[in-house]
Amino acid sequence: xxxxxxxxxxxxxxxxxxxxxxxxxxxxxxxxxxxxxxxxxxxxxxxxxxxxxxxxxxxxxxxxxxxxxxxxxxxxxxxxxxxxxxxxxxxxxxxxxxxxxxxxxxxxxxxxxxxxxxxxxxxxxxxxxxxxxxxxxxxxxxxxxxxxxxxxxxxxxxxxxxxxxxxxxxxxxxxxxxxxxxxxxxxxxxxxxxxxxxxxxxxxxxxxxxxxxxxxxxxxxxxxxxxxxxxxxxxxxxxxxxxxxxxxxxxxxxxxxxxxxxxxxxxxxxxxxxxxxxxxxxxxxxxxxxxxxxxxxxxxxxxxxxxxxxxxxxxxxxxxxxxxxxxxxxxxxxxxxxxxxxxxxxxxxxxxxxxxxxxxxxxx
Amino acid sequence: xxxxxxxxxxxxxxxxxxxxxxxxxxxxxxxxxxxxxxxxxxxxxxxxxxxxxxxxxxxxxxxxxxxxxxxxxxxxxxxxxxxxxxxxxxxxxxxxxxxxxxxxxxxxxxxxxxxxxxxxxxxxxxxxxxxxxxxxxxxxxxxxxxxxxxxxxxxxxxxxxxxxxxxx
Ligand SMILES: [Zn+2]
Ligand SMILES: [Zn+2]
Numbered sequence: 001x002x003x004x005x006x007x008x009x010x011x012x013x014x015x016x017x018x019x020x021x022x023x024x025x026x027x028x029x030x031x032x033x034x035x036x037x038x039x040x041x042x043x044x045x046x047x048x049x050x051x052x053x054x055x056x057x058x059x060x061x062x063x064x065x066x067x068x069x070x071x072x073x074x075x076x077x078x079x080x081x082x083x084x085x086x087x088x089x090x091x092x093x094x095x096x097x098x099x100x101x102x103x104x105x106x107x108x109x110x111x112x113x114x115x116x117x118x119x120x121x122x123x124x125x126x127x128x129x130x131x132x133x134x135x136x137x138x139x140x141x142x143x144x145x146x147x148x149x150x151x152x153x154x155x156x157x158x159x160x161x162x163x164x165x166x167x168x169x170x171x172x173x174x175x176x177x178x179x180x181x182x183x184x185x186x187x188x189x190x191x192x193x194x195x196x197x198x199x200x201x202x203x204x205x206x207x208x209x210x211x212x213x214x215x216x217x218x219x220x221x222x223x224x225x226x227x228x229x230x231x232x233x234x235x236x237x238x239x240x241x242x243x244x245x246x247x248x249x250x251x252x253x254x255x256x257x258x259x260x261x262x263x264x265x266x267x268x269x270x271x272x273x274x275x276x277x278x279x280x281x282x283x284x285x286x287x288x289x290x291x292x293x294x295x296x297x298x299x300x301x302x303x304x305x306x307x308x309x310x311x312x313x314x315x316x317x318x319x320x321x322x323x324x325x326x327x328x329x330x331x332x333x334x335x336x337x338x339x340x341x342x343x344x345x346x347x348x349x350x351x352x353x354x355x356x357x358x359x360x361x362x363x364x
Numbered sequence: 365x366x367x368x369x370x371x372x373x374x375x376x377x378x379x380x381x382x383x384x385x386x387x388x389x390x391x392x393x394x395x396x397x398x399x400x401x402x403x404x405x406x407x408x409x410x411x412x413x414x415x416x417x418x419x420x421x422x423x424x425x426x427x428x429x430x431x432x433x434x435x436x437x438x439x440x441x442x443x444x445x446x447x448x449x450x451x452x453x454x455x456x457x458x459x460x461x462x463x464x465x466x467x468x469x470x471x472x473x474x475x476x477x478x479x480x481x482x483x484x485x486x487x488x489x490x491x492x493x494x495x496x497x498x499x500x501x502x503x504x505x506x507x508x509x510x511x512x513x514x515x516x517x518x519x520x521x522x523x524x525x526x527x528x529x530x531x532x
Pocket of ligand 2: 433434435436438439450451452453454456
Protein backbone atom coordinates (compact mmCIF):
# COMPACT_ATOMS: atom_id res chain seq x y z
CA UNK A 1 0.00 0.00 0.00
CA UNK A 2 1.44 3.33 -1.01
CA UNK A 3 0.07 6.41 0.69
CA UNK A 4 -0.07 9.68 -1.20
CA UNK A 5 1.88 12.51 0.41
CA UNK A 6 -1.11 14.85 0.66
CA UNK A 7 -3.08 12.17 2.50
CA UNK A 8 -0.21 11.73 4.92
CA UNK A 9 0.63 15.34 5.79
CA UNK A 10 -0.98 16.92 8.83
CA UNK A 11 -3.37 19.79 8.06
CA UNK A 12 -2.23 23.39 8.11
CA UNK A 13 -4.70 23.88 10.96
CA UNK A 14 -2.99 21.22 13.05
CA UNK A 15 0.36 22.69 12.05
CA UNK A 16 -0.69 26.09 13.40
CA UNK A 17 -1.95 24.68 16.68
CA UNK A 18 1.39 23.34 17.76
CA UNK A 19 2.89 25.12 20.73
CA UNK A 20 6.23 25.26 22.49
CA UNK A 21 8.23 27.33 24.98
CA UNK A 22 8.71 31.00 23.93
CA UNK A 23 6.63 30.44 20.81
CA UNK A 24 5.52 34.07 20.65
CA UNK A 25 9.09 34.70 19.43
CA UNK A 26 10.71 31.34 18.63
CA UNK A 27 8.83 29.68 15.77
CA UNK A 28 10.79 26.44 15.75
CA UNK A 29 13.91 24.63 16.90
CA UNK A 30 15.78 22.36 14.58
CA UNK A 31 18.79 20.06 14.68
CA UNK A 32 20.23 18.48 11.57
CA UNK A 33 22.86 15.75 11.39
CA UNK A 34 24.88 15.00 8.26
CA UNK A 35 25.92 11.35 7.90
CA UNK A 36 27.49 9.26 5.15
CA UNK A 37 27.99 5.59 4.48
CA UNK A 38 31.50 4.21 4.62
CA UNK A 39 33.11 3.27 1.31
CA UNK A 40 30.63 5.03 -0.99
CA UNK A 41 31.25 8.34 -2.79
CA UNK A 42 29.23 11.33 -1.57
CA UNK A 43 26.03 11.99 -3.59
CA UNK A 44 27.68 14.75 -5.63
CA UNK A 45 30.27 12.26 -6.85
CA UNK A 46 28.33 8.99 -6.82
CA UNK A 47 26.97 7.44 -10.00
CA UNK A 48 23.30 6.62 -10.36
CA UNK A 49 23.82 3.03 -9.36
CA UNK A 50 25.53 3.69 -6.04
CA UNK A 51 23.03 6.42 -5.21
CA UNK A 52 20.24 3.93 -5.80
CA UNK A 53 22.06 1.43 -3.57
CA UNK A 54 22.32 4.03 -0.81
CA UNK A 55 18.61 4.82 -1.12
CA UNK A 56 17.73 1.12 -0.97
CA UNK A 57 19.91 0.64 2.11
CA UNK A 58 18.93 3.77 4.00
CA UNK A 59 15.18 3.92 3.45
CA UNK A 60 14.30 0.50 4.95
CA UNK A 61 16.74 1.05 7.83
CA UNK A 62 15.13 4.39 8.69
CA UNK A 63 11.59 3.04 8.25
CA UNK A 64 12.29 0.20 10.70
CA UNK A 65 13.04 2.51 13.65
CA UNK A 66 10.39 2.94 16.37
CA UNK A 67 10.19 6.73 15.82
CA UNK A 68 9.17 6.03 12.23
CA UNK A 69 6.41 3.60 13.13
CA UNK A 70 4.02 5.57 10.96
CA UNK A 71 5.84 7.23 8.12
CA UNK A 72 5.81 8.53 4.60
CA UNK A 73 8.67 7.22 2.54
CA UNK A 74 9.25 8.09 -1.08
CA UNK A 75 11.67 8.67 -3.92
CA UNK A 76 12.09 12.29 -5.06
CA UNK A 77 11.62 11.07 -8.63
CA UNK A 78 8.10 9.90 -7.75
CA UNK A 79 6.96 13.13 -6.11
CA UNK A 80 5.10 15.78 -8.08
CA UNK A 81 6.59 19.27 -8.26
CA UNK A 82 3.81 20.69 -6.08
CA UNK A 83 4.40 18.01 -3.45
CA UNK A 84 8.09 18.82 -3.27
CA UNK A 85 7.22 22.48 -2.89
CA UNK A 86 4.80 21.73 -0.07
CA UNK A 87 7.57 19.90 1.77
CA UNK A 88 9.79 22.92 1.21
CA UNK A 89 7.17 25.37 2.44
CA UNK A 90 6.98 23.27 5.61
CA UNK A 91 10.78 23.42 5.86
CA UNK A 92 10.99 19.63 5.81
CA UNK A 93 13.30 19.49 2.80
CA UNK A 94 15.79 21.96 1.33
CA UNK A 95 15.43 23.61 -2.05
CA UNK A 96 18.47 21.60 -3.15
CA UNK A 97 16.74 18.40 -2.22
CA UNK A 98 13.53 19.39 -3.97
CA UNK A 99 15.54 19.68 -7.18
CA UNK A 100 16.84 16.11 -6.84
CA UNK A 101 15.53 13.25 -8.95
CA UNK A 102 16.49 9.59 -9.30
CA UNK A 103 18.42 8.14 -6.35
CA UNK A 104 17.21 10.67 -3.76
CA UNK A 105 14.38 10.21 -1.32
CA UNK A 106 12.79 11.13 2.00
CA UNK A 107 11.35 9.44 5.04
CA UNK A 108 9.05 11.53 7.21
CA UNK A 109 7.41 10.62 10.52
CA UNK A 110 3.75 10.99 11.46
CA UNK A 111 3.83 14.40 13.18
CA UNK A 112 6.43 15.89 10.82
CA UNK A 113 9.00 16.34 13.58
CA UNK A 114 11.54 13.94 12.11
CA UNK A 115 12.62 13.85 8.49
CA UNK A 116 15.48 12.08 6.75
CA UNK A 117 16.64 13.32 3.35
CA UNK A 118 18.51 10.60 1.47
CA UNK A 119 21.19 11.67 -1.00
CA UNK A 120 20.92 15.39 -0.55
CA UNK A 121 24.48 16.73 -0.24
CA UNK A 122 25.29 13.85 2.11
CA UNK A 123 23.92 10.31 2.06
CA UNK A 124 21.80 11.16 5.07
CA UNK A 125 20.54 14.44 6.37
CA UNK A 126 18.59 13.68 9.51
CA UNK A 127 16.47 16.53 10.85
CA UNK A 128 14.38 16.93 13.94
CA UNK A 129 12.11 19.94 14.35
CA UNK A 130 9.93 21.10 17.22
CA UNK A 131 7.81 24.23 17.74
CA UNK A 132 9.16 26.90 20.10
CA UNK A 133 12.52 26.84 21.83
CA UNK A 134 13.35 23.19 22.51
CA UNK A 135 16.86 22.81 21.17
CA UNK A 136 18.05 20.50 23.93
CA UNK A 137 15.06 18.20 23.63
CA UNK A 138 15.43 18.15 19.86
CA UNK A 139 19.10 17.23 20.17
CA UNK A 140 18.40 14.45 22.66
CA UNK A 141 15.79 13.00 20.38
CA UNK A 142 17.86 13.10 17.22
CA UNK A 143 20.87 11.72 19.12
CA UNK A 144 18.83 8.68 20.13
CA UNK A 145 17.46 8.24 16.62
CA UNK A 146 20.94 8.52 15.14
CA UNK A 147 22.31 5.94 17.59
CA UNK A 148 19.59 3.49 16.60
CA UNK A 149 20.34 4.10 12.96
CA UNK A 150 24.11 3.70 13.30
CA UNK A 151 23.52 0.12 14.49
CA UNK A 152 22.06 -0.59 11.05
CA UNK A 153 24.21 1.58 8.80
CA UNK A 154 28.01 1.74 8.70
CA UNK A 155 28.70 5.48 8.98
CA UNK A 156 31.86 7.02 7.57
CA UNK A 157 33.71 8.10 10.71
CA UNK A 158 37.28 8.99 11.50
CA UNK A 159 38.79 8.95 14.99
CA UNK A 160 40.37 12.33 14.41
CA UNK A 161 37.84 14.11 12.20
CA UNK A 162 34.57 12.55 13.36
CA UNK A 163 31.70 12.09 10.91
CA UNK A 164 32.96 12.61 7.38
CA UNK A 165 30.79 14.92 5.27
CA UNK A 166 30.75 16.05 1.65
CA UNK A 167 31.45 19.65 2.67
CA UNK A 168 34.28 20.29 5.16
CA UNK A 169 32.10 22.93 6.86
CA UNK A 170 29.95 20.13 8.30
CA UNK A 171 32.80 17.87 9.33
CA UNK A 172 33.09 16.38 12.83
CA UNK A 173 29.72 16.44 14.52
CA UNK A 174 27.85 17.04 11.25
CA UNK A 175 25.47 19.10 13.35
CA UNK A 176 23.55 22.22 12.44
CA UNK A 177 21.53 23.63 15.32
CA UNK A 178 19.12 26.36 14.38
CA UNK A 179 16.14 28.32 15.59
CA UNK A 180 13.66 30.29 13.53
CA UNK A 181 12.85 33.57 15.22
CA UNK A 182 10.03 36.07 14.73
CA UNK A 183 11.54 39.51 15.39
CA UNK A 184 9.09 42.24 14.31
CA UNK A 185 9.81 44.29 17.45
CA UNK A 186 13.52 44.55 16.69
CA UNK A 187 12.80 45.31 13.04
CA UNK A 188 10.31 48.10 13.86
CA UNK A 189 12.71 49.50 16.43
CA UNK A 190 15.49 49.40 13.84
CA UNK A 191 17.71 47.31 16.10
CA UNK A 192 17.78 44.11 14.16
CA UNK A 193 20.96 44.76 12.17
CA UNK A 194 22.82 45.50 15.39
CA UNK A 195 21.72 42.16 16.81
CA UNK A 196 22.66 40.34 13.61
CA UNK A 197 26.14 41.81 13.66
CA UNK A 198 26.68 41.07 17.34
CA UNK A 199 25.66 37.44 16.94
CA UNK A 200 27.71 37.03 13.77
CA UNK A 201 30.73 38.26 15.69
CA UNK A 202 30.26 35.35 18.09
CA UNK A 203 30.82 33.02 15.15
CA UNK A 204 27.19 32.11 14.62
CA UNK A 205 25.04 32.85 11.62
CA UNK A 206 21.93 35.02 11.70
CA UNK A 207 20.09 35.90 8.60
CA UNK A 208 16.70 36.68 7.23
CA UNK A 209 14.92 33.45 6.63
CA UNK A 210 13.39 34.64 3.39
CA UNK A 211 15.60 37.55 2.31
CA UNK A 212 18.33 39.58 3.95
CA UNK A 213 18.63 41.92 6.92
CA UNK A 214 15.76 44.30 7.54
CA UNK A 215 14.24 43.07 4.29
CA UNK A 216 13.60 39.69 5.90
CA UNK A 217 10.14 38.58 4.83
CA UNK A 218 7.72 38.16 7.68
CA UNK A 219 10.44 39.46 10.02
CA UNK A 220 11.65 35.89 10.34
CA UNK A 221 15.30 35.20 11.09
CA UNK A 222 17.35 32.09 11.56
CA UNK A 223 20.20 31.62 14.02
CA UNK A 224 22.54 28.68 13.58
CA UNK A 225 25.99 27.43 14.49
CA UNK A 226 28.74 27.62 11.96
CA UNK A 227 31.50 25.46 13.40
CA UNK A 228 30.99 21.73 13.68
CA UNK A 229 34.44 20.38 14.53
CA UNK A 230 36.33 20.59 17.82
CA UNK A 231 33.38 20.85 20.19
CA UNK A 232 30.78 18.43 21.51
CA UNK A 233 27.22 18.56 20.22
CA UNK A 234 26.00 19.48 23.70
CA UNK A 235 28.32 22.50 23.80
CA UNK A 236 27.10 23.71 20.43
CA UNK A 237 23.46 23.25 21.42
CA UNK A 238 24.06 25.08 24.67
CA UNK A 239 25.69 28.05 22.96
CA UNK A 240 22.97 28.47 20.35
CA UNK A 241 20.38 28.09 23.09
CA UNK A 242 22.01 30.90 25.04
CA UNK A 243 22.20 33.18 22.01
CA UNK A 244 18.55 32.51 21.20
CA UNK A 245 17.49 33.28 24.77
CA UNK A 246 19.35 36.58 24.58
CA UNK A 247 17.67 37.51 21.30
CA UNK A 248 14.30 36.53 22.79
CA UNK A 249 15.01 38.91 25.65
CA UNK A 250 15.91 41.74 23.25
CA UNK A 251 12.81 41.13 21.17
CA UNK A 252 10.57 41.12 24.25
CA UNK A 253 12.13 44.41 25.37
CA UNK A 254 11.69 45.89 21.90
CA UNK A 255 8.00 44.97 21.92
CA UNK A 256 7.51 46.55 25.34
CA UNK A 257 9.38 49.67 24.23
CA UNK A 258 7.12 50.00 21.20
CA UNK A 259 4.05 49.84 23.39
CA UNK A 260 5.39 52.33 25.90
CA UNK A 261 7.19 54.82 23.68
CA UNK A 262 5.51 54.56 20.29
CA UNK A 263 2.05 53.11 20.90
CA UNK A 264 0.42 55.00 18.04
CA UNK A 265 3.00 53.77 15.57
CA UNK A 266 2.53 50.21 16.79
CA UNK A 267 -1.29 50.36 16.64
CA UNK A 268 -1.03 51.92 13.19
CA UNK A 269 1.16 49.08 11.86
CA UNK A 270 -1.07 46.37 13.27
CA UNK A 271 -4.31 48.13 12.37
CA UNK A 272 -3.24 48.70 8.78
CA UNK A 273 -2.16 45.08 8.50
CA UNK A 274 -5.66 44.06 9.52
CA UNK A 275 -7.23 46.57 7.14
CA UNK A 276 -5.32 45.31 4.13
CA UNK A 277 -5.68 41.59 4.88
CA UNK A 278 -9.40 42.05 5.56
CA UNK A 279 -10.14 44.03 2.39
CA UNK A 280 -7.51 43.52 -0.32
CA UNK A 281 -8.39 41.68 -3.52
CA UNK A 282 -4.89 41.10 -4.87
CA UNK A 283 -2.04 40.24 -2.58
CA UNK A 284 1.39 38.68 -3.15
CA UNK A 285 2.84 36.12 -0.74
CA UNK A 286 5.56 38.60 0.14
CA UNK A 287 3.11 41.31 1.19
CA UNK A 288 0.89 38.79 2.92
CA UNK A 289 3.77 37.43 4.98
CA UNK A 290 4.76 40.88 6.17
CA UNK A 291 1.19 41.74 7.13
CA UNK A 292 0.58 38.45 8.89
CA UNK A 293 3.79 39.06 10.78
CA UNK A 294 2.45 42.37 12.09
CA UNK A 295 -0.83 40.73 13.08
CA UNK A 296 1.12 38.02 14.90
CA UNK A 297 2.93 40.79 16.76
CA UNK A 298 -0.41 42.37 17.65
CA UNK A 299 -1.74 39.06 18.96
CA UNK A 300 1.33 38.50 21.12
CA UNK A 301 0.72 41.90 22.70
CA UNK A 302 -2.97 41.24 23.30
CA UNK A 303 -4.02 43.97 20.88
CA UNK A 304 -6.20 41.72 18.72
CA UNK A 305 -9.09 40.17 20.64
CA UNK A 306 -10.81 37.48 18.59
CA UNK A 307 -7.75 36.52 16.56
CA UNK A 308 -5.75 33.48 17.64
CA UNK A 309 -2.07 32.93 17.06
CA UNK A 310 -2.76 29.38 15.89
CA UNK A 311 -4.91 30.60 13.02
CA UNK A 312 -2.23 33.12 12.09
CA UNK A 313 0.41 30.39 11.94
CA UNK A 314 -1.99 28.28 9.90
CA UNK A 315 -2.44 31.18 7.45
CA UNK A 316 1.32 31.65 7.20
CA UNK A 317 1.42 28.18 5.68
CA UNK A 318 -1.79 28.38 3.66
CA UNK A 319 -0.78 31.53 1.76
CA UNK A 320 2.37 29.89 0.38
CA UNK A 321 2.10 29.08 -3.36
CA UNK A 322 2.04 25.27 -3.21
CA UNK A 323 -0.29 25.16 -0.22
CA UNK A 324 -2.68 27.53 -2.02
CA UNK A 325 -2.68 25.24 -5.02
CA UNK A 326 -3.29 22.22 -2.83
CA UNK A 327 -6.26 23.93 -1.19
CA UNK A 328 -7.73 24.84 -4.57
CA UNK A 329 -6.95 21.45 -6.04
CA UNK A 330 -5.54 22.93 -9.21
CA UNK A 331 -2.44 24.56 -10.61
CA UNK A 332 -2.62 28.35 -10.35
CA UNK A 333 -0.71 31.00 -12.24
CA UNK A 334 0.95 33.64 -10.10
CA UNK A 335 -1.78 36.26 -10.75
CA UNK A 336 -4.49 33.78 -9.87
CA UNK A 337 -2.70 32.90 -6.66
CA UNK A 338 -2.68 36.56 -5.63
CA UNK A 339 -6.48 36.65 -6.08
CA UNK A 340 -7.10 33.38 -4.23
CA UNK A 341 -4.73 34.41 -1.44
CA UNK A 342 -6.54 37.71 -0.96
CA UNK A 343 -9.87 35.87 -0.92
CA UNK A 344 -8.65 33.47 1.74
CA UNK A 345 -7.38 36.30 3.91
CA UNK A 346 -10.59 38.31 3.55
CA UNK A 347 -12.59 35.31 4.63
CA UNK A 348 -10.40 34.67 7.65
CA UNK A 349 -10.27 38.29 8.79
CA UNK A 350 -14.02 38.78 8.51
CA UNK A 351 -15.44 39.86 11.84
CA UNK A 352 -12.05 40.52 13.42
CA UNK A 353 -12.38 43.78 15.32
CA UNK A 354 -9.69 46.42 15.07
CA UNK A 355 -6.78 47.07 17.38
CA UNK A 356 -7.83 47.35 21.00
CA UNK A 357 -5.15 49.18 23.01
CA UNK A 358 -4.54 47.72 26.47
CA UNK A 359 -6.03 49.73 29.36
CA UNK A 360 -3.82 52.56 30.63
CA UNK A 361 -2.11 51.55 33.84
CA UNK A 362 -3.69 53.69 36.56
CA UNK A 363 -1.37 55.35 39.04
CA UNK A 364 -3.28 54.34 42.15
CA UNK B 365 31.70 40.84 -13.28
CA UNK B 366 32.30 37.15 -13.77
CA UNK B 367 30.92 34.23 -11.78
CA UNK B 368 33.46 32.92 -9.29
CA UNK B 369 32.51 29.38 -10.19
CA UNK B 370 32.49 29.50 -13.99
CA UNK B 371 33.11 32.17 -16.62
CA UNK B 372 29.51 33.29 -17.12
CA UNK B 373 28.45 36.83 -16.20
CA UNK B 374 27.54 37.06 -12.52
CA UNK B 375 24.02 38.15 -11.64
CA UNK B 376 23.87 37.12 -7.99
CA UNK B 377 26.01 39.09 -5.55
CA UNK B 378 26.26 38.01 -1.98
CA UNK B 379 27.73 39.63 1.06
CA UNK B 380 27.87 38.12 4.47
CA UNK B 381 29.70 38.99 7.63
CA UNK B 382 31.36 35.97 9.10
CA UNK B 383 33.48 36.31 12.18
CA UNK B 384 33.64 40.05 11.62
CA UNK B 385 35.05 39.60 8.11
CA UNK B 386 33.00 40.61 5.12
CA UNK B 387 32.94 37.98 2.41
CA UNK B 388 31.72 38.74 -1.09
CA UNK B 389 30.74 36.31 -3.75
CA UNK B 390 29.51 36.75 -7.30
CA UNK B 391 27.66 33.98 -9.02
CA UNK B 392 25.85 33.43 -12.28
CA UNK B 393 22.20 32.42 -12.25
CA UNK B 394 22.81 28.72 -12.77
CA UNK B 395 25.68 28.39 -10.29
CA UNK B 396 23.63 30.25 -7.69
CA UNK B 397 20.81 27.82 -8.26
CA UNK B 398 23.10 24.84 -8.20
CA UNK B 399 24.61 25.98 -4.93
CA UNK B 400 21.17 26.48 -3.45
CA UNK B 401 21.79 30.14 -2.73
CA UNK B 402 18.06 30.68 -2.93
CA UNK B 403 17.51 27.92 -0.39
CA UNK B 404 15.03 29.20 2.21
CA UNK B 405 16.40 26.84 4.84
CA UNK B 406 19.48 29.00 4.55
CA UNK B 407 22.10 26.38 5.30
CA UNK B 408 23.71 26.45 1.93
CA UNK B 409 25.00 30.02 1.95
CA UNK B 410 27.43 29.65 4.81
CA UNK B 411 28.60 26.36 3.40
CA UNK B 412 29.08 27.98 0.06
CA UNK B 413 30.96 30.99 1.35
CA UNK B 414 33.26 28.95 3.51
CA UNK B 415 33.60 26.29 0.88
CA UNK B 416 34.76 28.80 -1.72
CA UNK B 417 37.16 30.66 0.52
CA UNK B 418 38.48 27.33 1.60
CA UNK B 419 39.05 26.01 -1.87
CA UNK B 420 41.52 28.73 -2.75
CA UNK B 421 43.29 27.87 0.47
CA UNK B 422 43.58 24.23 -0.46
CA UNK B 423 44.86 25.09 -3.89
CA UNK B 424 47.62 27.34 -2.67
CA UNK B 425 48.84 24.79 -0.14
CA UNK B 426 49.10 22.04 -2.75
CA UNK B 427 52.57 23.21 -3.86
CA UNK B 428 52.00 22.39 -7.49
CA UNK B 429 51.52 18.66 -7.18
CA UNK B 430 48.04 17.49 -7.98
CA UNK B 431 46.60 15.09 -5.40
CA UNK B 432 44.08 12.50 -6.60
CA UNK B 433 41.86 10.37 -4.36
CA UNK B 434 42.58 6.70 -4.98
CA UNK B 435 39.08 5.68 -3.95
CA UNK B 436 36.96 8.04 -6.04
CA UNK B 437 39.34 9.83 -8.41
CA UNK B 438 38.57 13.27 -6.99
CA UNK B 439 41.21 15.96 -7.66
CA UNK B 440 42.03 19.30 -6.08
CA UNK B 441 40.60 20.97 -9.15
CA UNK B 442 37.31 19.17 -8.51
CA UNK B 443 37.37 20.42 -4.95
CA UNK B 444 38.00 23.98 -6.03
CA UNK B 445 35.08 23.81 -8.42
CA UNK B 446 32.54 22.31 -6.04
CA UNK B 447 33.79 23.17 -2.55
CA UNK B 448 32.90 19.58 -1.68
CA UNK B 449 34.91 16.39 -1.38
CA UNK B 450 34.28 13.23 -3.40
CA UNK B 451 34.14 10.46 -0.81
CA UNK B 452 35.01 9.72 2.84
CA UNK B 453 38.47 8.52 1.71
CA UNK B 454 39.20 12.00 0.28
CA UNK B 455 39.79 13.19 3.85
CA UNK B 456 42.89 10.96 4.01
CA UNK B 457 44.02 11.86 0.49
CA UNK B 458 43.76 15.61 1.09
CA UNK B 459 44.62 15.50 4.79
CA UNK B 460 47.60 17.86 4.53
CA UNK B 461 46.07 20.66 2.49
CA UNK B 462 42.81 20.32 4.45
CA UNK B 463 44.47 20.82 7.81
CA UNK B 464 45.05 24.56 7.46
CA UNK B 465 41.63 25.09 6.03
CA UNK B 466 39.90 23.19 8.82
CA UNK B 467 41.82 25.22 11.36
CA UNK B 468 40.46 28.40 9.86
CA UNK B 469 36.96 27.04 9.53
CA UNK B 470 36.42 25.30 12.85
CA UNK B 471 37.07 25.64 16.54
CA UNK B 472 39.70 22.89 16.42
CA UNK B 473 40.79 20.13 14.05
CA UNK B 474 40.15 17.29 16.48
CA UNK B 475 36.67 15.78 16.81
CA UNK B 476 35.33 15.89 20.35
CA UNK B 477 31.71 14.99 19.73
CA UNK B 478 29.73 11.82 19.41
CA UNK B 479 31.44 8.51 18.58
CA UNK B 480 29.42 5.60 17.13
CA UNK B 481 28.74 3.05 19.88
CA UNK B 482 30.48 0.13 18.19
CA UNK B 483 33.66 2.17 17.76
CA UNK B 484 33.47 3.39 21.32
CA UNK B 485 33.20 -0.20 22.48
CA UNK B 486 36.07 -1.20 20.25
CA UNK B 487 38.17 1.64 21.58
CA UNK B 488 37.39 0.72 25.18
CA UNK B 489 38.06 -2.96 24.50
CA UNK B 490 41.40 -2.15 22.99
CA UNK B 491 42.31 -0.11 26.03
CA UNK B 492 41.17 -2.82 28.42
CA UNK B 493 43.09 -5.52 26.59
CA UNK B 494 46.27 -3.45 26.63
CA UNK B 495 45.75 -2.97 30.33
CA UNK B 496 45.39 -6.71 30.98
CA UNK B 497 48.43 -7.45 28.87
CA UNK B 498 50.49 -5.07 30.98
CA UNK B 499 49.24 -6.63 34.21
CA UNK B 500 50.14 -10.04 32.85
CA UNK B 501 53.69 -9.03 32.07
CA UNK B 502 54.09 -7.44 35.47
CA UNK B 503 52.78 -10.49 37.30
CA UNK B 504 55.17 -12.76 35.38
CA UNK B 505 58.03 -10.45 36.19
CA UNK B 506 57.02 -10.58 39.86
CA UNK B 507 56.83 -14.38 39.54
CA UNK B 508 53.23 -14.28 40.71
CA UNK B 509 52.15 -17.20 38.52
CA UNK B 510 48.76 -17.64 40.15
CA UNK B 511 47.76 -14.10 39.25
CA UNK B 512 49.31 -14.50 35.80
CA UNK B 513 47.11 -17.55 35.17
CA UNK B 514 44.03 -15.59 36.22
CA UNK B 515 44.84 -12.73 33.90
CA UNK B 516 45.56 -15.14 31.07
CA UNK B 517 42.07 -16.60 31.58
CA UNK B 518 40.57 -13.15 31.47
CA UNK B 519 42.40 -12.38 28.26
CA UNK B 520 41.27 -15.68 26.76
CA UNK B 521 37.66 -14.91 27.65
CA UNK B 522 38.11 -11.45 26.23
CA UNK B 523 39.21 -12.95 22.90
CA UNK B 524 36.21 -15.30 22.83
CA UNK B 525 33.69 -12.57 23.54
CA UNK B 526 35.28 -10.38 20.88
CA UNK B 527 35.11 -13.15 18.29
CA UNK B 528 31.49 -13.99 19.05
CA UNK B 529 30.39 -10.38 18.74
CA UNK B 530 27.97 -10.19 15.84
CA UNK B 531 29.30 -8.29 12.88
CA UNK B 532 27.30 -5.08 12.27
ZN1 LIG C 1 28.65 30.29 -12.82
ZN1 LIG D 1 37.64 10.33 -2.65
